[in-house]
Amino acid sequence: MSDGLRESLMAVYERMLSRYGPQGWWPGGPGFEMMVGAVLTQAASWANVESALANLRSAGALTPRAIRAIPQDELARLVHPSGYYNAKARKLKALAEYIGERFDDDLDAMAHEDVDTLRNDLLGVYGIGEETADDILLYAMGKPSFVVDAYTRRLFWRLGLAPAKGSYAGYRAPFMQHLPKDPRLFGEYHALVVRHGKEVCKKEPVCEGCCLLEVCPTGQDRTGGSASLASSDSEEVKPV
Numbered sequence: 001m002s003d004g005l006r007e008s009l010m011a012v013y014e015r016m017l018s019r020y021g022p023q024g025w026w027p028g029g030p031g032f033e034m035m036v037g038a039v040l041t042q043a044a045s046w047a048n049v050e051s052a053l054a055n056l057r058s059a060g061a062l063t064p065r066a067i068r069a070i071p072q073d074e075l076a077r078l079v080h081p082s083g084y085y086n087a088k089a090r091k092l093k094a095l096a097e098y099i100g101e102r103f104d105d106d107l108d109a110m111a112h113e114d115v116d117t118l119r120n121d122l123l124g125v126y127g128i129g130e131e132t133a134d135d136i137l138l139y140a141m142g143k144p145s146f147v148v149d150a151y152t153r154r155l156f157w158r159l160g161l162a163p164a165k166g167s168y169a170g171y172r173a174p175f176m177q178h179l180p181k182d183p184r185l186f187g188e189y190h191a192l193v194v195r196h197g198k199e200v201c202k203k204e205p206v207c208e209g210c211c212l213l214e215v216c217p218t219g220q221d222r223t224g225g226s227a228s229l230a231s232s233d234s235e236e237v238k239p240v
């Protein structure tokens with residue numbers, strides 16, 4: 001294990017936690033609504049996802065059984081606010097079929113499944129890619145499976161902690177291999193990355209006053225200083 005990389009990742013986490021505080025994303029247990037949200041949030045803002053979830057709630061369609069029973073065109077109408085509604089209706093049907101066939105709709109039984117097995121299963125369900133699978137595992141199942149999204153890629157590239165391979169797996173590996181397998185840490189970390197990416201490390205970053213400026217080579221380049229974050233001694237992560 002690379003203690004240097006672990007220290008760097010934890011330093012980034014602690015600085016963001018100190019600046020923003022806990023983000024309160026933790027849902028408190030297995031939840032089908034969280035799984036539906038993970039599918040609906042693909043290429044959609046959370047505000048639009050909440051609108052679609054409200055429609056599903058009003059229609060009594062937030063259980064796997066109800067999703068299976070409802071006609072697909074009606075389901076598409078309910079999730080319309082989240083965009084790509086026909087595709088997302090099909091994806092929700094596929095997820096509900098999987099949960100019914102594999103776990104008889106018992107989400108507690110699903111949550112007791114081994115994380116790697118469950119991840120492989122989910123990646124085999126229509127419309128569920130790696131980010132959605134990890135969203136489901138982490139926030140709906142409470143499993144230690146780190147979520148990588150566009151904010152994660154942008155931030156860690158700018159911090160000089162981008163992986164040699166720019167794949168999803170390449171970005172995810174340092175977190176999975178060097179941080180404690182703690183779902184609360186992973187959940188809070190991802191939420192903080194999203195907060196930081198939306199408010200500060202945006203497409204055009206606001207480096208002055210950023211809580212990561214002291215450890216960010218990109219920020220130091222932009223403001224004329226020098227970063228002090230220990231560079232990784234891991235082979236899979238390279239300084240930018």
Ligand code: SF4
Nearest residue numbers: 201205207210216219
């Ligand atoms: S210093 Fe700038 S580039 Fe670095 S994390 Fe902060 S906002 Fe992003």
